[in-house]
Structure formats: C-alpha cells, structure tokens
Amino acid sequence: MNYTLTQLFTFFGVVSVGTILTRVLPFLVFPENRQIPKYIKYLADILPFTIIGMLVVYCLKDVSFVKSPHSLPEVISIVVIAVLHIWKKNTLLSIGVGALLYMLLVQYIFI
Amino acid sequence: MKAKKVALLAALPLTIPVLTGYIVLGTAYGILMDSKGFSLLWTLFSSIFIYAGSMQFVTVTLLAAGFDPIGAFLMTLAVNARHIFYGISMLKQYRGIGNVKPYLILTLTDETFSIVCSAEVPKGVDRKWFYFFISFLDHLYWITGSLIGGILGSMVEFNTKGIDFVLTSLFVVILINQWRSTTNHLPAVIGIASAILCRLLFGPSNFIIPAMLSILFFVTVLKTPMERGKLL
Structure with missing residues (x-):
C-alpha cells in the first residue's frame, strides 16, 4: 500500500484517539464522586452479551450466500469451532483449529 | 517494592x-x-x-x-x-x-x-x-x-x-462461552438479529451504528421483562 508517512501517522493517530475516547468516556461522564444511575447499571450488565453477537456478524459482513463459494468456508469453519468448543471447552484449541481450517479451505479447496 | x-x-x-x-x-x-x-x-x-x-x-x-x-x-x-x-x-x-x-x-x-x-x-x-x-x-x-x-x-x-478469520473464531468462541454462562439468551439474540437485519438493510459498510441503535432500543424496551430473568 502506497501511503505517505504523514497519511499513515494521521490514520493510526485518528484510530488511536477514537479508541481512547471510547475507553475514557464513561469515566469522564461518571467521575469518582458521581452516582451511577440504575439504567446505566442495567446496560452495563446486558450489553456485553449483545455486542459479541454483533461483532460476529461484523466479521462476516462481506460474505455472500449467493455468490460462489456460497459462504461455505465460513459456515463449515464456524460449525467446526462450535462443535469443538462445546466438546472440548478449550478456547485456544477452538480458535486455532477454526482459523487454520478456514485458511486451508480458502487457500486450497474453495479457491 | x-x-x-x-x-x-x-x-x-x-x-x-x-x-x-x-x-x-x-x-x-x-x-x-x-x-x-x-x-x-x-x-x-x-x-x-x-x-x-x-x-x-x-x-x-x-x-x-x-x-x-x-x-x-x-x-x-x-x-x-x-x-x-x-x-x-x-x-x-x-x-x-x-x-x-x-x-x-x-x-x-x-x-x-x-x-x-x-x-x-x-x-x-x-x-x-x-x-x-x-x-x-x-x-x-x-x-x-x-x-x-x-x-x-x-x-x-x-x-x-484467511488469517483474519482468527478474529471471527475468537468472537464465535466468546459468544459460545457467554451463551453457556447465562440462562437469559435474549441479549445475544438481540445483538445477532439486529446486526443481521441492519447488514441486510444498510449494506456492509454502514450498518454498525444502526445495529447499535437497534440493540439499545430493544434492550431498553425489554428492560422490565429482562430483569425478571429467563426469557429465551
């Protein structure tokens, strides 16, 4: 990729500042001495469970069911991850096998 | 020290x-x-x-x-x-x-x-x-x-x-861990359904913010039943 140093510095700087904002915001809004409202506490309990599902969909946003290979590499890999994880309950094993299988599928089988 | x-x-x-x-x-x-x-x-x-x-x-x-x-x-x-x-x-x-x-x-x-x-x-x-x-x-x-x-x-x-699929795998595994850690699966379903719906409606590059708003909406509307516990 052909970008100038300034462009890259701007780009990575902007992403860094954006990330910092998302992390600092709650602590700015609720400094040490301020009460945390009930609704915010409720959101804090519930939202982590919704956000991960959204991130899975985000990762798969460019997958097409219509065009070849009809999302088969993704579907096969995710089914294998799910079965392996429910069976062995080993996070790293599931991630490792899932990613390697997907790489094999897209590099050798569904080219 | x-x-x-x-x-x-x-x-x-x-x-x-x-x-x-x-x-x-x-x-x-x-x-x-x-x-x-x-x-x-x-x-x-x-x-x-x-x-x-x-x-x-x-x-x-x-x-x-x-x-x-x-x-x-x-x-x-x-x-x-x-x-x-x-x-x-x-x-x-x-x-x-x-x-x-x-x-x-x-x-x-x-x-x-x-x-x-x-x-x-x-x-x-x-x-x-x-x-x-x-x-x-x-x-x-x-x-x-x-x-x-x-x-x-x-x-x-x-x-x-395909190496970036490491990330997809990570999220799938966290999703399974979360799913098994709770009896209330509605939050996870809201997250997935909102994201899929908004992806279909808004296309691959503009759907994250609508999806978050949709999540916030459903989670807020369902606050009372959700706090009572088991739903899905």
Whole structure:
C-alpha cells in the first residue's frame, strides 16, 4: 500500500484517539464522586452479551450466500469451532483449529 | 517494592490465558501487517497506542480501501463503542485507585475486562498494583505477539489468505462461552438479529451504528421483562 508517512501517522493517530475516547468516556461522564444511575447499571450488565453477537456478524459482513463459494468456508469453519468448543471447552484449541481450517479451505479447496 | 512484587505474583497466573491468546492473535496481526507491506514501526505503534485487537485488524481492511481519516474515526467509534460498556462496568472497581487509573482505563480491552471484572483482589495484595499488573502484563503480551508476527512475517513467506478469520473464531468462541454462562439468551439474540437485519438493510459498510441503535432500543424496551430473568 502506497501511503505517505504523514497519511499513515494521521490514520493510526485518528484510530488511536477514537479508541481512547471510547475507553475514557464513561469515566469522564461518571467521575469518582458521581452516582451511577440504575439504567446505566442495567446496560452495563446486558450489553456485553449483545455486542459479541454483533461483532460476529461484523466479521462476516462481506460474505455472500449467493455468490460462489456460497459462504461455505465460513459456515463449515464456524460449525467446526462450535462443535469443538462445546466438546472440548478449550478456547485456544477452538480458535486455532477454526482459523487454520478456514485458511486451508480458502487457500486450497474453495479457491 | 515488596508490595509490587506480591501484586505481580498474584496477577501473573490470572493472565496466563490471555498470554497464549494474545501471542497467537498478536502474531497473526503482525504477520498480516507485514503481508500488507507495513513496517514493524506501524505494527508497534498500533499495538502500543491503539491496543484494541479487533480494531487493529479492521485498520488493515480500511487502509486497503483508501485514505479516509474521518471514515476511520467513525468506524473506530462504532467498532470500539463496546468499550463504553466495559468502562461503565468498571466504574466502581476503579474508584479511588490512584495514579494508575488513566493507564487502567486506556488498556481496558475485552480480555483484560474479562479478567478484572471477575477477579477478586487476594488478601494482603495491594489493589492498585494488582489491577495495574493485570493490565500491564496483557498489554506486554499483545505488543510481544505483534512483534513476533512482524519479524516472522518478514523472514518467512506466508500465504496469509484467511488469517483474519482468527478474529471471527475468537468472537464465535466468546459468544459460545457467554451463551453457556447465562440462562437469559435474549441479549445475544438481540445483538445477532439486529446486526443481521441492519447488514441486510444498510449494506456492509454502514450498518454498525444502526445495529447499535437497534440493540439499545430493544434492550431498553425489554428492560422490565429482562430483569425478571429467563426469557429465551
């Protein structure tokens, strides 16, 4: 990729500042001495469970069911991850096998 | 000095799962960055100052699409908006913790959050240094992993096609872990359904913010039944 140093510095700087904002915001809004409202506490309990599902969909946003290979590499890999994880309950094993299988599928089988 | 050592020894075992995860994912990130022609400098810069795994993977995709800092900024807010919820969850625990607080806030990743939100400070261990070392060790693992990847990638020729699926795998596994940890599956279903619906309606590049609004809407509307417990 052909970008100038300034462009890259701007780009990575902007992403860094954006990330910092998302992390600092709650602590700015609720400094040490301020009460945390009930609704915010409720959101804090519930939202982590919704956000991960959204991130899975985000990762798969460019997958097409219509065009070849009809999302088969993704579907096969995710089914294998799910079965392996429910069976062995080993996070790293599931991630490792899932990613390697997907790489094999897209590099050798569904080219 | 002694208080720090005790805290380090108490924090270290808790971070071992993150050690392995971050070395693997960090290495994948380093290799990916190298394969796209980025020097080690940018890999390090990202891992130290962005330090948000999924967003770092996304930066590679964004740069492939062209230079668009405003788009990148909005994307960062959308992808990392979940940090707001981690921050909200840690407001109480991090209160009155002293001068390490800014560092703890800036390094609150998914994985660090998953440790600190459930870890109890052991007896006789200084709370401040305990939390500091969990955050610091995780940060160190991530930087080390991406360094290994960047160096390895420049020495060996890899066919990296599909390597970013590491991230998909990670989220799928976290999703399964969460699903099994609770009897109320409605939040997960709301998240997935909102995202799929908005992806279909708004297309692949503009659906994250509508999806978040949709999640917020359903979670708010269903607050009362949700708090009563079992729904799905």
